[in-house]
Amino acid sequence: MTDQPAANPLPSQPQELLNEGLRHRAQVSFAEQSATSPTSTTTTTSEAASPSTPAAIPTSPQSASPASASTAKSLDDDANDEPEFMCNICLETASNPIVTLCGHLYCWNCIFYWMTGNSPFRRACPVCKALVEKDKLVPIYGRGRKTDPRLQPVPERPRAEAPPQVVRQGGWDAFRFAGPRANVGGNGAVVVGFGLFPSLFGIQMTVGGMGGTRQAMNPAQQQAFVSRAFMMVWGYLPD
Amino acid sequence: MSNIFTKRLTKELRDLQANPPAGILIDKADDDLKLWRVVMSGAEGTLYQGEQFKLQFKFSNNYPLESPEVIFLDTVPIHPHIYSNGHICLSILYDQWSPALTISSVCLSIQSMLSSATKKERPPDNAMYIMTAKKSPKATTWAFHDDKV
Numbered sequence: 001m002t003d004q005p006a007a008n009p010l011p012s013q014p015q016e017l018l019n020e021g022l023r024h025r026a027q028v029s030f031a032e033q034s035a036t037s038p039t040s041t042t043t044t045t046s047e048a049a050s051p052s053t054p055a056a057i058p059t060s061p062q063s064a065s066p067a068s069a070s071t072a073k074s075l076d077d078d079a080n081d082e083p084e085f086m087c088n089i090c091l092e093t094a095s096n097p098i099v100t101l102c103g104h105l106y107c108w109n110c111i112f113y114w115m116t117g118n119s120p121f122r123r124a125c126p127v128c129k130a131l132v133e134k135d136k137l138v139p140i141y142g143r144g145r146k147t148d149p150r151l152q153p154v155p156e157r158p159r160a161e162a163p164p165q166v167v168r169q170g171g172w173d174a175f176r177f178a179g180p181r182a183n184v185g186g187n188g189a190v191v192v193g194f195g196l197f198p199s200l201f202g203i204q205m206t207v208g209g210m211g212g213t214r215q216a217m218n219p220a221q222q223q224a225f226v227s228r229a230f231m232m233v234w235g236y237l238p239d
Numbered sequence: 240m241s242n243i244f245t246k247r248l249t250k251e252l253r254d255l256q257a258n259p260p261a262g263i264l265i266d267k268a269d270d271d272l273k274l275w276r277v278v279m280s281g282a283e284g285t286l287y288q289g290e291q292f293k294l295q296f297k298f299s300n301n302y303p304l305e306s307p308e309v310i311f312l313d314t315v316p317i318h319p320h321i322y323s324n325g326h327i328c329l330s331i332l333y334d335q336w337s338p339a340l341t342i343s344s345v346c347l348s349i350q351s352m353l354s355s356a357t358k359k360e361r362p363p364d365n366a367m368y369i370m371t372a373k374k375s376p377k378a379t380t381w382a383f384h385d386d387k388v
Contacts (some may be wrong), residue, residue: 087344088338088339089243089338089339090246090247090303091247091250091251091341092246092250093245113304114304117304119334121334121335121336124337126336126339126340127337127339129337
Protein backbone atom coordinates (compact mmCIF):
# COMPACT_ATOMS: atom_id res chain seq x y z
CA MET A 1 0.00 0.00 0.00
CA THR A 2 3.02 2.29 -0.33
CA ASP A 3 2.36 3.35 -3.91
CA GLN A 4 0.36 6.46 -4.78
CA PRO A 5 -0.35 6.37 -8.54
CA ALA A 6 -3.53 8.43 -8.29
CA ALA A 7 -1.93 11.05 -6.07
CA ASN A 8 0.93 11.60 -8.51
CA PRO A 9 0.64 15.24 -9.73
CA LEU A 10 2.16 14.70 -13.17
CA PRO A 11 1.61 11.17 -14.41
CA SER A 12 3.51 10.97 -17.67
CA GLN A 13 2.01 7.61 -18.65
CA PRO A 14 -1.11 7.25 -16.56
CA GLN A 15 -2.15 3.89 -17.98
CA GLU A 16 1.19 2.36 -17.26
CA LEU A 17 1.22 3.87 -13.81
CA LEU A 18 -2.23 2.52 -13.15
CA ASN A 19 -1.16 -0.89 -14.32
CA GLU A 20 1.87 -0.60 -12.11
CA GLY A 21 -0.38 0.28 -9.19
CA LEU A 22 -2.71 -2.63 -9.90
CA ARG A 23 0.15 -5.02 -10.20
CA HIS A 24 1.62 -3.71 -7.02
CA ARG A 25 -1.67 -4.06 -5.24
CA ALA A 26 -2.01 -7.58 -6.52
CA GLN A 27 1.39 -8.37 -5.17
CA VAL A 28 0.54 -6.84 -1.83
CA SER A 29 -2.64 -8.82 -1.52
CA PHE A 30 -0.76 -11.90 -2.58
CA ALA A 31 1.82 -11.23 0.09
CA GLU A 32 -0.97 -10.88 2.61
CA GLN A 33 -2.41 -14.19 1.53
CA SER A 34 0.91 -15.90 1.78
CA ALA A 35 1.40 -14.43 5.22
CA THR A 36 -1.88 -15.93 6.39
CA SER A 37 -1.76 -19.28 4.68
CA PRO A 38 1.38 -21.29 4.13
CA THR A 39 -0.03 -23.04 1.06
CA SER A 40 0.00 -19.94 -1.12
CA THR A 41 3.73 -19.54 -0.65
CA THR A 42 4.13 -22.81 -2.48
CA THR A 43 2.14 -21.39 -5.37
CA THR A 44 4.59 -18.50 -5.64
CA THR A 45 7.46 -20.90 -5.94
CA SER A 46 5.66 -22.98 -8.52
CA GLU A 47 4.90 -19.84 -10.46
CA ALA A 48 8.54 -18.92 -10.34
CA ALA A 49 9.43 -22.37 -11.56
CA SER A 50 6.86 -22.33 -14.35
CA PRO A 51 9.12 -20.85 -17.06
CA SER A 52 11.21 -23.99 -16.90
CA THR A 53 8.27 -26.30 -17.51
CA PRO A 54 7.86 -25.65 -21.27
CA ALA A 55 11.31 -27.08 -21.71
CA ALA A 56 10.22 -30.19 -19.90
CA ILE A 57 7.07 -30.65 -21.95
CA PRO A 58 8.60 -31.79 -25.26
CA THR A 59 10.40 -34.63 -23.54
CA SER A 60 7.38 -36.03 -21.76
CA PRO A 61 5.30 -37.15 -24.77
CA GLN A 62 8.25 -39.04 -26.19
CA SER A 63 8.84 -40.90 -22.97
CA ALA A 64 5.14 -41.62 -22.47
CA SER A 65 4.24 -42.16 -26.09
CA PRO A 66 3.49 -45.91 -26.03
CA ALA A 67 1.17 -45.63 -23.04
CA SER A 68 -0.62 -42.54 -24.32
CA ALA A 69 -1.06 -44.12 -27.75
CA SER A 70 -2.64 -47.20 -26.25
CA THR A 71 -5.00 -45.18 -24.05
CA ALA A 72 -5.97 -43.06 -27.03
CA LYS A 73 -6.72 -46.21 -28.98
CA SER A 74 -8.90 -47.62 -26.22
CA LEU A 75 -10.72 -44.30 -25.99
CA ASP A 76 -11.32 -44.52 -29.71
CA ASP A 77 -12.77 -47.98 -29.29
CA ASP A 78 -15.09 -46.69 -26.61
CA ALA A 79 -16.12 -43.87 -28.88
CA ASN A 80 -16.95 -46.38 -31.60
CA ASP A 81 -19.16 -48.29 -29.22
CA GLU A 82 -20.98 -45.35 -27.75
CA PRO A 83 -21.48 -41.80 -28.92
CA GLU A 84 -19.62 -39.28 -26.86
CA PHE A 85 -22.62 -37.03 -26.30
CA MET A 86 -25.16 -39.69 -25.50
CA CYS A 87 -28.62 -38.84 -24.24
CA ASN A 88 -29.09 -40.37 -20.80
CA ILE A 89 -32.58 -41.57 -21.71
CA CYS A 90 -32.54 -42.93 -25.26
CA LEU A 91 -28.79 -43.78 -25.18
CA GLU A 92 -28.32 -42.29 -28.65
CA THR A 93 -26.42 -39.15 -29.60
CA ALA A 94 -28.54 -36.38 -28.15
CA SER A 95 -30.70 -34.65 -30.75
CA ASN A 96 -31.79 -31.12 -29.94
CA PRO A 97 -29.43 -31.42 -26.99
CA ILE A 98 -30.32 -29.92 -23.67
CA VAL A 99 -28.19 -29.89 -20.57
CA THR A 100 -29.58 -29.60 -17.05
CA LEU A 101 -28.13 -27.31 -14.41
CA CYS A 102 -26.61 -30.41 -12.84
CA GLY A 103 -24.75 -31.03 -16.11
CA HIS A 104 -26.59 -34.04 -17.53
CA LEU A 105 -27.26 -34.25 -21.23
CA TYR A 106 -30.55 -35.24 -22.85
CA CYS A 107 -32.44 -34.95 -26.08
CA TRP A 108 -35.04 -32.27 -25.65
CA ASN A 109 -37.75 -34.77 -26.60
CA CYS A 110 -36.58 -37.34 -24.08
CA ILE A 111 -36.34 -34.99 -21.10
CA PHE A 112 -39.59 -33.31 -22.11
CA TYR A 113 -41.48 -36.58 -22.04
CA TRP A 114 -39.89 -37.46 -18.73
CA MET A 115 -40.67 -34.12 -17.11
CA THR A 116 -44.28 -34.03 -18.22
CA GLY A 117 -45.18 -37.21 -16.40
CA ASN A 118 -47.60 -37.09 -13.52
CA SER A 119 -45.45 -38.41 -10.73
CA PRO A 120 -43.56 -35.84 -8.65
CA PHE A 121 -40.53 -38.12 -9.01
CA ARG A 122 -40.46 -37.11 -12.64
CA ARG A 123 -39.34 -33.60 -11.77
CA ALA A 124 -35.96 -35.09 -10.92
CA CYS A 125 -32.93 -35.45 -13.14
CA PRO A 126 -32.88 -39.13 -14.19
CA VAL A 127 -29.18 -39.36 -13.44
CA CYS A 128 -28.72 -37.49 -10.17
CA LYS A 129 -32.27 -36.72 -8.95
CA ALA A 130 -31.64 -32.98 -8.80
CA LEU A 131 -34.69 -30.84 -9.48
CA VAL A 132 -35.13 -30.18 -13.20
CA GLU A 133 -37.09 -27.16 -14.41
CA LYS A 134 -37.98 -26.49 -18.03
CA ASP A 135 -36.94 -22.84 -17.87
CA LYS A 136 -33.57 -23.67 -16.40
CA LEU A 137 -32.50 -26.21 -19.01
CA VAL A 138 -29.64 -25.02 -21.19
CA PRO A 139 -29.98 -25.73 -24.91
CA ILE A 140 -26.72 -26.53 -26.67
CA TYR A 141 -26.16 -24.92 -30.05
CA GLY A 142 -23.65 -26.39 -32.43
CA ARG A 143 -22.35 -24.18 -35.23
CA GLY A 144 -25.19 -22.95 -37.39
CA ARG A 145 -27.87 -24.16 -34.99
CA LYS A 146 -29.64 -21.20 -33.51
CA THR A 147 -33.12 -22.26 -32.58
CA ASP A 148 -33.90 -23.09 -29.00
CA PRO A 149 -35.33 -26.60 -29.09
CA ARG A 150 -37.76 -25.57 -26.42
CA LEU A 151 -39.36 -23.12 -28.83
CA GLN A 152 -40.32 -25.86 -31.29
CA PRO A 153 -41.60 -28.24 -28.72
CA VAL A 154 -42.62 -31.81 -29.21
CA PRO A 155 -46.35 -31.92 -29.69
CA GLU A 156 -47.83 -31.46 -26.29
CA ARG A 157 -49.68 -34.49 -25.16
CA PRO A 158 -53.33 -33.76 -24.40
CA ARG A 159 -53.61 -33.07 -20.73
CA ALA A 160 -56.38 -34.27 -18.52
CA GLU A 161 -58.88 -31.67 -17.45
CA ALA A 162 -58.66 -31.09 -13.73
CA PRO A 163 -62.04 -32.02 -12.28
CA PRO A 164 -63.63 -29.36 -10.06
CA GLN A 165 -62.46 -29.41 -6.48
CA VAL A 166 -64.60 -30.85 -3.78
CA VAL A 167 -66.45 -27.91 -2.21
CA ARG A 168 -65.13 -27.12 1.23
CA GLN A 169 -67.09 -25.40 3.94
CA GLY A 170 -66.04 -22.00 5.25
CA GLY A 171 -63.09 -19.94 4.13
CA TRP A 172 -63.16 -19.16 0.43
CA ASP A 173 -66.65 -20.45 -0.14
CA ALA A 174 -68.02 -18.10 2.48
CA PHE A 175 -66.22 -15.27 0.72
CA ARG A 176 -67.52 -16.28 -2.70
CA PHE A 177 -71.00 -16.01 -1.32
CA ALA A 178 -70.39 -12.45 -0.23
CA GLY A 179 -70.12 -11.19 -3.82
CA PRO A 180 -73.56 -12.15 -5.13
CA ARG A 181 -75.17 -11.25 -1.85
CA ALA A 182 -73.66 -7.82 -1.87
CA ASN A 183 -75.04 -7.43 -5.38
CA VAL A 184 -78.51 -8.41 -4.44
CA GLY A 185 -78.95 -7.51 -0.88
CA GLY A 186 -78.11 -3.84 -0.72
CA ASN A 187 -76.96 -2.17 2.48
CA GLY A 188 -77.37 -5.13 4.73
CA ALA A 189 -75.03 -7.18 2.58
CA VAL A 190 -72.19 -4.77 3.18
CA VAL A 191 -72.18 -5.84 6.77
CA VAL A 192 -72.02 -9.48 5.72
CA GLY A 193 -69.13 -8.72 3.39
CA PHE A 194 -67.23 -7.02 6.13
CA GLY A 195 -67.79 -9.80 8.56
CA LEU A 196 -66.17 -12.22 6.13
CA PHE A 197 -63.09 -10.24 5.26
CA PRO A 198 -61.07 -11.25 8.31
CA SER A 199 -61.44 -14.89 7.33
CA LEU A 200 -60.16 -13.97 3.89
CA PHE A 201 -57.05 -12.50 5.47
CA GLY A 202 -56.58 -15.62 7.48
CA ILE A 203 -56.46 -17.66 4.31
CA GLN A 204 -54.17 -15.24 2.53
CA MET A 205 -51.69 -15.42 5.31
CA THR A 206 -51.71 -19.12 6.08
CA VAL A 207 -52.17 -20.65 2.63
CA GLY A 208 -49.79 -18.17 1.12
CA GLY A 209 -51.75 -16.70 -1.76
CA MET A 210 -49.56 -13.61 -1.99
CA GLY A 211 -47.15 -14.52 -4.73
CA GLY A 212 -46.14 -17.73 -3.07
CA THR A 213 -44.25 -16.03 -0.24
CA ARG A 214 -45.54 -17.36 2.99
CA GLN A 215 -45.30 -14.13 4.92
CA ALA A 216 -48.06 -12.34 6.75
CA MET A 217 -48.99 -8.92 5.47
CA ASN A 218 -47.84 -6.06 7.62
CA PRO A 219 -50.53 -3.79 9.12
CA ALA A 220 -50.11 -1.12 6.46
CA GLN A 221 -50.64 -3.65 3.66
CA GLN A 222 -53.67 -5.03 5.45
CA GLN A 223 -55.07 -1.53 5.81
CA ALA A 224 -54.56 -0.87 2.09
CA PHE A 225 -56.16 -4.19 1.19
CA VAL A 226 -59.16 -3.58 3.43
CA SER A 227 -59.79 -0.18 1.93
CA ARG A 228 -59.46 -1.52 -1.61
CA ALA A 229 -61.83 -4.37 -0.86
CA PHE A 230 -64.23 -1.97 0.71
CA MET A 231 -64.19 0.15 -2.43
CA MET A 232 -64.91 -2.92 -4.50
CA VAL A 233 -67.92 -3.87 -2.41
CA TRP A 234 -69.05 -0.26 -2.49
CA GLY A 235 -68.91 -0.36 -6.27
CA TYR A 236 -71.29 -3.30 -6.37
CA LEU A 237 -73.98 -1.55 -4.36
CA PRO A 238 -76.97 -0.24 -6.29
CA ASP A 239 -77.32 3.50 -5.90
CA MET B 240 -42.20 -43.14 -28.11
CA SER B 241 -42.16 -46.64 -29.43
CA ASN B 242 -39.23 -45.53 -31.54
CA ILE B 243 -37.15 -44.91 -28.44
CA PHE B 244 -38.46 -48.17 -26.98
CA THR B 245 -37.20 -50.28 -29.89
CA LYS B 246 -33.92 -48.44 -30.35
CA ARG B 247 -33.04 -48.47 -26.71
CA LEU B 248 -33.95 -52.10 -26.06
CA THR B 249 -32.10 -53.22 -29.18
CA LYS B 250 -29.05 -51.37 -27.98
CA GLU B 251 -29.32 -52.74 -24.47
CA LEU B 252 -29.71 -56.28 -25.77
CA ARG B 253 -26.67 -55.89 -28.00
CA ASP B 254 -24.59 -54.46 -25.15
CA LEU B 255 -25.66 -57.19 -22.74
CA GLN B 256 -24.86 -59.92 -25.23
CA ALA B 257 -21.53 -58.36 -26.14
CA ASN B 258 -20.24 -57.90 -22.61
CA PRO B 259 -22.58 -59.24 -19.95
CA PRO B 260 -21.93 -58.35 -16.29
CA ALA B 261 -20.67 -61.20 -14.13
CA GLY B 262 -23.42 -63.65 -13.21
CA ILE B 263 -25.98 -62.20 -15.60
CA LEU B 264 -27.04 -63.90 -18.81
CA ILE B 265 -29.80 -63.06 -21.26
CA ASP B 266 -31.80 -66.25 -21.59
CA LYS B 267 -34.15 -65.05 -24.27
CA ALA B 268 -35.76 -61.89 -25.52
CA ASP B 269 -38.97 -61.89 -27.53
CA ASP B 270 -38.87 -60.63 -31.07
CA ASP B 271 -40.90 -57.59 -30.16
CA LEU B 272 -38.49 -57.07 -27.21
CA LYS B 273 -41.36 -56.81 -24.74
CA LEU B 274 -40.55 -59.87 -22.67
CA TRP B 275 -37.07 -60.86 -21.54
CA ARG B 276 -35.78 -63.70 -19.44
CA VAL B 277 -32.53 -63.23 -17.58
CA VAL B 278 -30.60 -65.87 -15.68
CA MET B 279 -28.93 -64.54 -12.57
CA SER B 280 -26.32 -66.43 -10.58
CA GLY B 281 -25.76 -65.75 -6.91
CA ALA B 282 -22.47 -63.95 -6.36
CA GLU B 283 -19.47 -65.82 -4.98
CA GLY B 284 -19.03 -65.61 -1.24
CA THR B 285 -22.67 -64.78 -0.54
CA LEU B 286 -25.59 -66.80 0.79
CA TYR B 287 -26.76 -67.42 -2.77
CA GLN B 288 -23.46 -68.68 -4.17
CA GLY B 289 -24.02 -71.51 -6.64
CA GLU B 290 -27.75 -70.81 -7.01
CA GLN B 291 -29.36 -69.71 -10.25
CA PHE B 292 -32.51 -67.69 -10.60
CA LYS B 293 -34.67 -66.67 -13.50
CA LEU B 294 -35.86 -63.09 -13.80
CA GLN B 295 -38.61 -61.92 -16.10
CA PHE B 296 -38.63 -58.37 -17.49
CA LYS B 297 -41.81 -57.04 -19.06
CA PHE B 298 -41.59 -53.70 -20.86
CA SER B 299 -44.45 -51.36 -21.58
CA ASN B 300 -44.44 -49.12 -24.63
CA ASN B 301 -43.37 -46.27 -22.42
CA TYR B 302 -40.06 -47.85 -21.48
CA PRO B 303 -37.65 -46.27 -20.55
CA LEU B 304 -39.90 -43.57 -19.12
CA GLU B 305 -41.75 -46.26 -17.21
CA SER B 306 -40.06 -48.96 -15.21
CA PRO B 307 -40.10 -52.54 -16.47
CA GLU B 308 -42.08 -55.11 -14.51
CA VAL B 309 -39.49 -57.39 -12.95
CA ILE B 310 -40.29 -60.64 -11.14
CA PHE B 311 -38.55 -63.88 -10.29
CA LEU B 312 -39.88 -66.98 -12.02
CA ASP B 313 -39.82 -70.63 -10.92
CA THR B 314 -37.32 -70.81 -8.06
CA VAL B 315 -37.69 -67.62 -6.13
CA PRO B 316 -34.72 -66.75 -3.89
CA ILE B 317 -35.47 -66.68 -0.19
CA HIS B 318 -34.75 -63.12 0.80
CA PRO B 319 -36.37 -60.61 3.21
CA HIS B 320 -37.35 -58.38 0.28
CA ILE B 321 -38.54 -61.00 -2.17
CA TYR B 322 -42.01 -62.46 -1.83
CA SER B 323 -42.64 -66.09 -2.64
CA ASN B 324 -44.73 -65.10 -5.69
CA GLY B 325 -41.58 -63.58 -7.22
CA HIS B 326 -42.38 -59.94 -6.48
CA ILE B 327 -39.37 -57.85 -5.48
CA CYS B 328 -39.55 -54.97 -3.03
CA LEU B 329 -36.97 -52.66 -4.56
CA SER B 330 -37.60 -48.93 -4.87
CA ILE B 331 -35.95 -48.42 -8.26
CA LEU B 332 -38.44 -50.83 -9.83
CA TYR B 333 -41.34 -48.64 -8.78
CA ASP B 334 -41.46 -44.96 -7.83
CA GLN B 335 -37.70 -44.43 -7.73
CA TRP B 336 -37.32 -45.61 -11.31
CA SER B 337 -35.21 -43.43 -13.58
CA PRO B 338 -34.89 -43.72 -17.35
CA ALA B 339 -31.13 -43.49 -16.88
CA LEU B 340 -31.26 -46.99 -15.37
CA THR B 341 -30.81 -49.94 -17.69
CA ILE B 342 -31.61 -53.63 -17.59
CA SER B 343 -28.01 -54.21 -16.71
CA SER B 344 -28.09 -51.78 -13.78
CA VAL B 345 -31.39 -53.23 -12.55
CA CYS B 346 -29.88 -56.72 -12.63
CA LEU B 347 -26.85 -55.50 -10.72
CA SER B 348 -29.10 -53.85 -8.12
CA ILE B 349 -31.02 -57.07 -7.59
CA GLN B 350 -27.83 -59.07 -7.41
CA SER B 351 -26.42 -56.65 -4.87
CA MET B 352 -29.63 -56.86 -2.88
CA LEU B 353 -29.23 -60.65 -2.78
CA SER B 354 -25.58 -60.35 -1.86
CA SER B 355 -26.16 -58.08 1.13
CA ALA B 356 -28.62 -60.45 2.78
CA THR B 357 -27.40 -61.77 6.12
CA LYS B 358 -30.13 -64.35 6.57
CA LYS B 359 -32.28 -66.31 4.16
CA GLU B 360 -35.85 -65.56 5.14
CA ARG B 361 -39.10 -64.45 3.55
CA PRO B 362 -40.53 -61.00 4.26
CA PRO B 363 -42.54 -61.02 7.51
CA ASP B 364 -45.79 -60.22 5.66
CA ASN B 365 -45.24 -62.78 2.90
CA ALA B 366 -48.32 -64.93 3.54
CA MET B 367 -50.59 -61.89 3.67
CA TYR B 368 -49.06 -60.30 0.61
CA ILE B 369 -49.23 -63.25 -1.75
CA MET B 370 -52.91 -63.66 -0.94
CA THR B 371 -53.80 -60.08 -1.80
CA ALA B 372 -51.24 -59.12 -4.43
CA LYS B 373 -52.20 -58.63 -8.06
CA LYS B 374 -50.31 -60.42 -10.78
CA SER B 375 -48.07 -57.45 -11.51
CA PRO B 376 -45.95 -56.05 -8.68
CA LYS B 377 -46.45 -52.63 -10.23
CA ALA B 378 -50.04 -52.73 -9.02
CA THR B 379 -48.81 -52.85 -5.43
CA THR B 380 -48.26 -49.71 -3.41
CA TRP B 381 -44.86 -50.34 -1.96
CA ALA B 382 -43.36 -48.85 1.17
CA PHE B 383 -39.58 -48.79 1.32
CA HIS B 384 -38.21 -48.69 4.83
CA ASP B 385 -35.21 -50.98 5.07
CA ASP B 386 -31.99 -49.67 3.54
CA LYS B 387 -29.74 -52.30 5.06
CA VAL B 388 -30.43 -55.24 2.77
